[in-house]
Amino acid sequence: MRLFGKILLAFLAVLGALALTGAVVAWKAVSSFGPSHPDVPDATVLVVDFTTPFRDGGHGNGGGLFPAQPTLRGVIDALDAAAEDDSIKAVIGRFGSDDRPMAQAQELRAAIARLRAAGKPTYAFADSLGDMGGSPATYYLASAFEKIWLQPSGMLGLNGFQAEVPFAHKALTDLGITAEFGQRWEYKNAMDSLIRDDMSAPQRASYDRLFQSWQMQVIETVAADRRIDKAKVNSLMQHPPMFAAEAKTAGLVDATGYWDELMTAVEDATGTRSHFRLDDYAASLPEPGEPHGTVIAVIEAQGNVHRGTSEVDGSGLYSSIGSDTTAEAIRNAIDDPKVKAIVLRINSPGGDYIAADGIWRELMRARDKRLPVIATLGDVAASGGYFIAMPARKIVAQPGTITGSIGVFAGKPVLTDLWAKLGIRWDTVQTSPNATLWSPNRPFTPAERQWFDRMLDSIYADFSGKAAANRGLTAAQMDQVARGRIWTGADAKAIGLVDELGDFSTAVRIARSEAGIADDADVSLVPYPAPPHGLEAVLQALLGSKLPGLFSSLSRLQAVLGPVLGLAEQVSTAIDPRGNTVLATGLPGVGTAPRH
Missing domain, CATH: 3.90.226.10 (2-enoyl-CoA Hydratase; Chain A, domain 1)
Structure with a gap:
């Protein structure tokens, strides 16, 4: 009956979503009366x-x-x-x-x-x-x-620019919470707030260089625009x-x-x-018509990188980078004979290593097929966000883009002392000593820690090795600019992680050139995948990544759903007349998967 319960809940969820969708569509229809394209006055x-x-x-x-x-x-x-x-x-x-x-x-x-x-x-x-x-x-x-x-x-x-970073190591320790985290290498500071009591020298150096680069960009630009001496602008920023x-x-x-x-x-x-x-x-302004002329595919990579399907927010726009959705978009662009280049817009702080690697592979396929891929970086393209930019023929960033952070971190919290303080004792049944590897109820064993360190080394070697190969740098050169360190786009260009400074239009211009498209030729910028609209957008916002699987399950069960619902009461009584239940759960690990 657990299966029947899941089917029934899924069915009711869809009915509820459809009802809400109907209300929203009706509200939008009423609110949209009037001119959808307001007239612009002559002056x-x-x-x-x-x-x-x-x-x-x-x-x-x-x-x-x-x-x-x-x-x-x-x-x-x-x-x-x-x-x-x-x-x-x-x-x-x-x-x-x-x-x-x-x-x-x-x-x-x-x-x-x-x-x-x-x-x-x-x-x-x-x-x-x-x-x-x-x-x-x-x-x-x-x-x-x-x-x-x-x-x-x-x-x-x-x-000026500043960052105030909290360090909660002592507070967590007092609560009985310790951390089994690791990173590669010294500039990969995402977990320092949990495992340190103060800022490390590498973290301070990384922030200091980032802010100094931004400050110089402000000083130089404001001085030029306002026709003021740079020294005076710098002085005004000190007050x-x-x-x-x-x-x-x-x-x-x-x-x-x-x-x-x-x-x-x-x-x-x-x-x-x-x-x-x-x-x-x-x-x-006129709505974009059907694509005409040469097509340049625009693939948006916005938000956290994770496995599965990209998330859609309440406005119907993609708000995360799902590896399945993004990889499929790249494949579709590769297979479309009308597409002559890809512009990949990235705004991401990183995420899951395996998800980013899957997207990287599809972009390498485009590279192997000589389909130009131009990456344009937004506010941030760090860690996994930079990972997916690496196969691009050219990488374009703004001088202020947060770039790089080639590294990895992973780990888990350990709550043993917290449970002791609370008087809670856990017992375990397991078929393998590694079944509780990621359990927060115990630290790693020495053997597990050895494996954990080997995993971090392997991921860092893969990330930095691919970065070196894609960017045409030696392993030694890459190690100097990697190790988890963030850079501004201006600094990233100087050290070889970025090819050109500019914006989205710069990337489109380069894509035209790399694809051999004439300057006066008609070009359509076509999103891959097309953003969801209407019912699809509403349901994706409500149900998220569960939507495709939910529809798939309901479709497969359509033939038997009616009879099952009709016989539900009889089947329930026959299987479990006393209402007893047996609960079997598989608890997911709460450790942090390898992230970069």
Whole structure:
């Protein structure tokens, strides 16, 4: 009857999901009355809200339960359209004290530069910038605009970059929790907070170099944009937040004034009182039609790397890198004769080693078939995120992209002393001494620890060896830049882990060149796989990776489901008239699988 119970629960889950889907579809239908493509006035000012976070990657607006968070690609596409649109007379960016990743700020800066090159006046406005902490990345982005306005009561903070890392080793030890973790090598610091009482010298050196590289990028760019000496910008970054008048005197802002005063000034300059929000402007743009001309496949790799199918969030966009989903997308692109190149967009801190290796293999197949693969790195492509970039013919990163971390860590918590404190005793039945290898109820034996270390050595050798081969470096050269260390994209280019600095459009340009596509040839950027929409998106958001297996199981059982439901009561009484149950469980290990 356990099987019948599972079938019944699955069936009820699908019914519930369908009911919720119906309600959502009805709500969307009602809420969508009215023009789906708002008309853009003949002369208007485009207003972009930079106080909201933008999600890296994603295509369109998603088709799930909830409105999609604005995507970086969607925002940039709209800004590029505005650059060519004669009806857009100026662009205003609205800023606050919200933080933004450096690489994303750099990609947006490139789009603002294209607006200015097209002759569009650009204005940045903030009520306050960085007054409550955070990195200088928000002002760094605002400085791409031609004119910066700051509210008179606001402040401008250029406080530099920092990281505060907690270390819980003593607290865990006091609770009776110890850790059996290992890493390769000294810069692979993901577990240091659990096994150390303070920051190691390698971890400090890694963070220090990362932040120094970012700071120099900010200093050099702000100095150039604001026509201020680099030494002065560096000096300003050593002080507390400046009041608005001080920021103007220092040359970091052009005017102090309120939002209405800026709007009046822009209206006078452009001759229009109309203003249009970016999300409305994006909705007014034509929907992509059927692919035409040469096809470049765009494969998104966003989030944690894991085995199985990629997860879909409530907006209908992929939010993780499932090895099965991603590998299938690569295979489909390889097998499609219309696809002449692949652009792989990566924004990932890493994840499961075996999953990343499976994706790596499919990309190597594309390489062997001479199908150009160009990787473009977003905010972060570290560890497993960098692993899947390695087979690319060219790797493109922003100067601020967190890159590398070629290494591995794994392990498990040990709760023996905690159970003793709580007065809980565990007994075990096992058929092999290794059956409880990953059990948190005991430490590794000496033999198990020896095997564990051998596993870490093997994974590190595989990762660094493939990296060396793919990047054309010797083993000694790779060991100097690997060992788990993170780098900025600028540093990664200098040491051979990245080929070119740039954004998504840079990767597309390189893909065209590598595939031999003429500059004036029509090219369609086609997502592989196509993002889920409608019912599929809703069900995937509700049921996650269980959806394909669930549908598969129900399909196989369709022929017998009716009779089983009809005879359920009789079968139940015949098998177990007293209602007794026998419980058999296979508890999953709680150890941390090898991650990089």
